[in-house]
Amino acid sequence: MIKNNIKQFKDFLKDTNTRLIAVSKTQPVALIQEAYDAGQRIFGENKAQEMTSKHEALPKDIEWHMIGHLQSNKVKYIAPFVSLIHSVDSYKLLEEINKQAIKNNRTISCLLQVHIAREETKFGFDETEITSLFSEKKLSTLKNIHILGLMGMATFTEDERIIHAEFQSLKKLFDKLGVSDLPENVSMRELSMGMSSDYKIAIEEGSTLIRVGTAIFGERNYH
Numbered sequence: 478m479i480k481n482n483i484k485q486f487k488d489f490l491k492d493t494n495t496r497l498i499a500v501s502k503t504q505p506v507a508l509i510q511e512a513y514d515a516g517q518r519i520f521g522e523n524k525a526q527e528m529t530s531k532h533e534a535l536p537k538d539i540e541w542h543m544i545g546h547l548q549s550n551k552v553k554y555i556a557p558f559v560s561l562i563h564s565v566d567s568y569k570l571l572e573e574i575n576k577q578a579i580k581n582n583r584t585i586s587c588l589l590q591v592h593i594a595r596e597e598t599k600f601g602f603d604e605t606e607i608t609s610l611f612s613e614k615k616l617s618t619l620k621n622i623h624i625l626g627l628m629g630m631a632t633f634t635e636d637e638r639i640i641h642a643e644f645q646s647l648k649k650l651f652d653k654l655g656v657s658d659l660p661e662n663v664s665m666r667e668l669s670m671g672m673s674s675d676y677k678i679a680i681e682e683g684s685t686l687i688r689v690g691t692a693i694f695g696e697r698n699y700h
């Protein structure tokens with residue numbers, strides 16, 4: 478089943494600029510290996526320690542993406558190997574990622590999470606905060622991070638008009654920032670939006686990275 482799902486996503490994304498992140502949080506190593514054997518190489522996790530132990534157990538050519546809220550004191554676990562952190566939601570977290578990147582003698586790629594949904598609880602920056610962050614000199618002193626773009630989550634709703642509108646607003650911000658004068662360590666290349674329930678809408682609205690769990694692995698089993 479997983480093999481087929483991966484194959485279907487591959488076919489679906491062929492001839493697009495969108496890549497698939499297989500969200501493997503809570504899934505056992507054996508199922509991730511199954512997706513790997515079907516050719517999938519990018520996996521997304523939302524907990525630092527879980528990602529670290531899966532990284533140790535699985536093939537080393539996997540790209541691990543952090544997609545969940547990340548506490549500063551957990552950055553050290555994933556800093557040696559993480560490929561992209563989608564969920565950066567504060568300057569303080571950027572500073573810690575930079576510090577741990579220096580310790581590991583590497584550059585860590587990040588996306589800034591933008592708050593686009595109606596729900597109050599979602600983490601993230603708003604447009605004003607990002608604009609002022611990019612105009613401040615202090616951001617370019619974080620030489621071991623590279624901000625590659627934005628990430629957002631739409632409201633969980635059946636109303637597709639709301640989802641379209643929220644993804645459109647994120648794409649608009651992404652394009653606007655892309656033509657502005659950006660700090661040296663910032664470029665607007667990746668737009669991470671879309672999950673199992675709304676990835677088709679997200680692709681229509683310009684997503685370059687979709688984060689899909691349930692539609693690949695089935696329902697998650699939280700013990």
Ligand SMILES: *Cc1c(COP(=O)(O)O)cnc(C)c1O
Nearest residue numbers: 500523544672673688689690691
């Ligand atoms: C769990 C999760 C996903 C995947 O959700 P599905 O509905 O299973 O596709 C995507 N993005 C984030 C941030 C998540 O936490």
